[in-house]
Every structure is written in structure tokens, then in C-alpha cells.
Amino acid sequence: MKLACFLGITLIFGATAAEPRFQLRSLIQNNGTLLHVRLDTETGKTWRLERVLKNRMEISLQGKLTARELERTRINVKSLESFTLAEVLRALNGILAETGNDDLPRLVFSIPVKNPDIDQAKAREQLVPPAQPFGGAPQGVDPTTGLPIHPPSPVPPPPFPGGAGGGSAIPGFPPSAIPGNPWAPGIRIDPLTGRPLVRTPVPRPPLWQPPRRKEDVTLFRIRNWGQPLRETSVLQVLAHVLNCADSPLRCVVDEKTVYFTPESSVITVGRAYSQPQYVEQWVEIGEDNPNPPE
Numbered sequence: 001m002k003l004a005c006f007l008g009i010t011l012i013f014g015a016t017a018a019e020p021r022f023q024l025r026s027l028i029q030n031n032g033t034l035l036h037v038r039l040d041t042e043t044g045k046t047w048r049l050e051r052v053l054k055n056r057m058e059i060s061l062q063g064k065l066t067a068r069e070l071e072r073t074r075i076n077v078k079s080l081e082s083f084t085l086a087e088v089l090r091a092l093n094g095i096l097a098e099t100g101n102d103d104l105p106r107l108v109f110s111i112p113v114k115n116p117d118i119d120q121a122k123a124r125e126q127l128v129p130p131a132q133p134f135g136g137a138p139q140g141v142d143p144t145t146g147l148p149i150h151p152p153s154p155v156p157p158p159p160f161p162g163g164a165g166g167g168s169a170i171p172g173f174p175p176s177a178i179p180g181n182p183w184a185p186g187i188r189i190d191p192l193t194g195r196p197l198v199r200t201p202v203p204r205p206p207l208w209q210p211p212r213r214k215e216d217v218t219l220f221r222i223r224n225w226g227q228p229l230r231e232t233s234v235l236q237v238l239a240h241v242l243n244c245a246d247s248p249l250r251c252v253v254d255e256k257t258v259y260f261t262p263e264s265s266v267i268t269v270g271r272a273y274s275q276p277q278y279v280e281q282w283v284e285i286g287e288d289n290p291n292p293p294e
Helices: 002-017 064-072 085-098 120-126 234-244
Strands: 022-028 034-040 046-053 057-059 074-077 106-109 229-233 249-253 257-262 267-269 272-274 278-284
Touching: 057 234, 064 229, 064 234, 064 249, 074 085, 074 234, 085 106, 085 234, 229 234, 234 249, 257 267
Parallel strands: 057 249, 106 257
Antiparallel strands: 022 034, 034 046, 046 278, 074 229, 249 257, 267 272
């Protein structure tokens, strides 16, 4: 009886202490982003968690007929390798105009609307000084700039040795003299102002700079275009542009316009908003095939 109880307790603690088959790890990559990895302790396989964009090519409700027209129309496009996105859109709009089909939309680049710049003449109206319980001008705050006014320190600064403020002079020097290095180079004086010429230190560039956010159509370029496209539908050409861009893009097909925009942008399409939609999935490392573990 005692042996059976001991074996039961051993099995319970052994099952509790056993490591789970799948383990999750989070690693910091060189660019500062987090990489989530799932490890199978029995087979040694690993998966990484990826966010996949679902609506890289989005078709609005009003753009369904336009998408059918884009799929039906066939065009020829030469290689657009190393073209900027502005040049690509200009070239494709010219090809669509040559077809003579007025039902085809226009291709444009769209970015999110930014907040308007603040008029400097009205900037003072946005400065709100802190409220006072008994009214009057705010104490310790400049009413013109809104910045705090620091009162003078009640403790006087310590006197410089040998200076006019008193204190013991340094041995070997007169009371009003400031010792210096006799071999130090002399300070150059500006003959016009009489002030010393001080060389402004040149700031060193940072070792790492964050990547520049691309919000200009001229900053996107086409890479790995391949051979010219022959008798290809316009919709497939647009998908090829998305696949060959050097930075993530997505497009929205509307009734009269096809909007190209950075992947993370939220834009206005008609009376609605278009924003990226993602789905998360586990991708096996080394095979690049979605294979979520059980």
C-alpha cells in the first residue's frame, strides 16, 4: 500500500515537472524588432510567427466592376526595372490611355492626410498657462512664451580663486590673475568684434539611424521586374508592381481610381477608410511553408 502511494506521488510530480513539448521564445533582432519562435522539443523543428497582410490588393464595393474590367483588358508592358513608383504609374497610365477604354481607372499614389502646420503667428494662442487658485498672472511662468521662469538661486556661486570675489589666491600668481598653461596655443581674436574665435565642434553622426519612412512616390523603386509582360491583364500587372516594390505597398481598386499606398497607411476611399488587415500564422524556419503546430 505504501509503495503504491509512493509511486502515485512520484508520477504526479514527474508529470508536473516535465517540460511541455512546444516552447515559446522571444528574441530581439538586430533591427530592434521581436522575433517569436516556437520550438518542438521532440522533433527539433522551429516555427516563427509572421504577420501576413490579407488585403494587399483590396477591391472596394464600388470597384468590383472596375476590377472585372482590369482583369479583362490585356496590355504589353516593357521591363520597368529600377523605375521609381512615380515613373511606373506615369507609364502605366499612358498605356491604359492608349487602349481607348474609358472604363479603366486612373492609377495614383495616396498617403495619409497629415495634420496641418501651425501658423506661427497664432502659436501663442495655443499656449495655456497653468491656472491659479486666486486669479492674477501665473507665478513663475513667462506670460509671453509660457516657459517657466527660474528664480535666482539664494546661494551665491563660490568665488574663483584669486578673483575679484575674494578667496585665497593661488601661490605664485597675483590675486587678480588667472593661471594658465604657458605652452598652450594663443586664442585667436576677431579683429572686427574683438571676441575670441571659437571653433564650433562638428557633431558626429550617430552610429545607427532609423530607416526613413517612405511617404513620397519617388522613394519607391522597382526591383527584380524580370522579362517584359506580354498580353497580361492589367490586374496581374498591378500585382506584379506590388511584388517588385523595394518597400511594402498595397493598392485599393475603387470605381474610378486605383490607389497605391504604403502598407501600413490608412487612407480615405470614397466615404470609407481602407486600412491594412493582418493574419498571424506560424511559418516553419528553413522551409517557409505555413505549418502551424498542434
